[in-house]
Amino acid sequence: MKKILITGANGMLATAIKNALSGCEVYAFSSQELDITCSQSLHKNIATILPDYIINCAAYTAVDLAETEEEKAFKINALAVEKMAQIAEQYRATLIHFSTDYVFDGNVSKPYAVDHPTRPVNIYGASKLAGEKAITQVNAKHYIFRISWLYAPYGKNFFNWIAETDLEELSIVNTQTGSPTSALDVADFMNHLIHNDPKNYGTYHFTNQGEMTWYAFAKAINQKLDLNKTINPVATFKTAAKRPTYSAMDCKKTEQVFNYLTPSISDGLDRVVARYKS
Numbered sequence: 716m717k718k719i720l721i722t723g724a725n726g727m728l729a730t731a732i733k734n735a736l737s738g739c740e741v742y743a744f745s746s747q748e749l750d751i752t753c754s755q756s757l758h759k760n761i762a763t764i765l766p767d768y769i770i771n772c773a774a775y776t777a778v779d780l781a782e783t784e785e786e787k788a789f790k791i792n793a794l795a796v797e798k799m800a801q802i803a804e805q806y807r808a809t810l811i812h813f814s815t816d817y818v819f820d821g822n823v824s825k826p827y828a829v830d831h832p833t834r835p836v837n838i839y840g841a842s843k844l845a846g847e848k849a850i851t852q853v854n855a856k857h858y859i860f861r862i863s864w865l866y867a868p869y870g871k872n873f874f875n876w877i878a879e880t881d882l883e884e885l886s887i888v889n890t891q892t893g894s895p896t897s898a899l900d901v902a903d904f905m906n907h908l909i910h911n912d913p914k915n916y917g918t919y920h921f922t923n924q925g926e927m928t929w930y931a932f933a934k935a936i937n938q939k940l941d942l943n944k945t946i947n948p949v950a951t952f953k954t955a956a957k958r959p960t961y962s963a964m965d966c967k968k969t970e971q972v973f974n975y976l977t978p979s980i981s982d983g984l985d986r987v988v989a990r991y992k993s
């Protein structure tokens with residue numbers, strides 16, 4: 716049975732992955748149990764468990780706060796990740812890591828190819844890009860999956876915010892387009908990968924298929940959950956961090972290499988809605 720070590724185990728994606736993995740021995744560590752910025756703790760746990768795969772779900776994900784916490788964001792998203800890649804290589808574990816659509820600047824109008832030049836427009840994106848580069852340089856057996864606009868029926872995310880807020884009227888930007896992606900679908904893909912690993916290491920894109928604005932996504936959530944809120948489109952919404960205006964990503968390489976059909980945005984949302992209601 717394959718041994719899987721998961722970091723950041725109480726986060727949104729890790730929760731989905733823990734639920735989706737089947738036929739594996741899973742060792743999941745919360746931030747309290749394993750702080751990835753502590754290289755001794757990383758080393759000790761990896762050396763003891765000798766995992767086949769390390770799935771790194773630990774990250775600094777506060778996009779706006781990162782603008783004033785640059786050092787912390789880089790420490791978690793880049794420096795700790797570099798160390799993790801070195802230890803993974805030392806113990807021959809395959810490192811699975813997640814990056815973001817926010818490594819791109821948004822100045823395009825068709826989905827980003829994996830090898831399109833990166834140019835983050837905020838600190839969070841820059842810290843995630845530094846993490847990608849560190850892993851690539853260490854050159855351990857690794858997969859980096861850029862995912863985007865992640866949501867689930869739990870955790871802190873756009874879907875849950877719309878579902879839970881008491882506000883009856885929301886103003887949501889219709890000037891940013893991307894691919895809302897269900898954490899449940901990313902998690903299913905992880906289970907597929909672990910049981911069907913082509914060992915074709917490198918960087919990939921994985922999102923639900925299609926693209927929409929945050930406004931359109933809010934309207935879809937409102938409708939599917941029968942929330943009856945008023946959702947107004949706005950051109951700007953003031954935030955500390957700049958966000959790319961367009962960040963859909965081309966996932967063809969992933970579909971081909973892993974022989975995997977990624978679900979549509981609509982199917983992804985239906986499944987999260989069903990889980991949320993149950």
Ligand SMILES: NC(=O)C1=CN([C@@H]2O[C@H](COP(=O)(O)OP(=O)(O)OC[C@H]3O[C@@H](n4cnc5c(N)ncnc54)[C@H](OP(=O)(O)O)[C@@H]3O)[C@@H](O)[C@H]2O)C=CC1
Nearest residue numbers: 723725726727728746750751773774776813815862864865
């Ligand atoms: N959410 C999104 O929309 C997207 C996310 N991603 C990427 O996907 C991955 C998973 O994100 P998601 O599940 O949403 O993130 P979450 O913020 O839900 O979870 C991240 C987890 O990492 C933990 N963590 C933070 N610092 C450390 C540390 N030093 N050591 C160990 N654990 C730590 C947090 O613990 P605690 O809460 O205790 O600090 C939290 O449980 C990340 O790499 C993220 O960059 C990519 C694109 C979109």
Ligand SMILES: Cc1cn([C@H]2C[C@H](O)[C@@H](COP(=O)(O)OP(=O)(O)O[C@H]3O[C@@H](C)C(=O)[C@@H](O)[C@H]3O)O2)c(=O)[nH]c1=O
Nearest residue numbers: 776778815816862863864865873886887888929952958
């Ligand atoms: C609260 C609010 C936000 N917005 C806008 C702000 C922003 O442009 C957009 C989404 O805001 P959020 O803060 O929920 O999402 P954001 O933190 O930008 O989400 C990102 O998280 C990181 C971790 C990623 O890697 C990205 O892929 C992406 O998912 O909605 C409104 O238009 N109206 C509102 O009332």
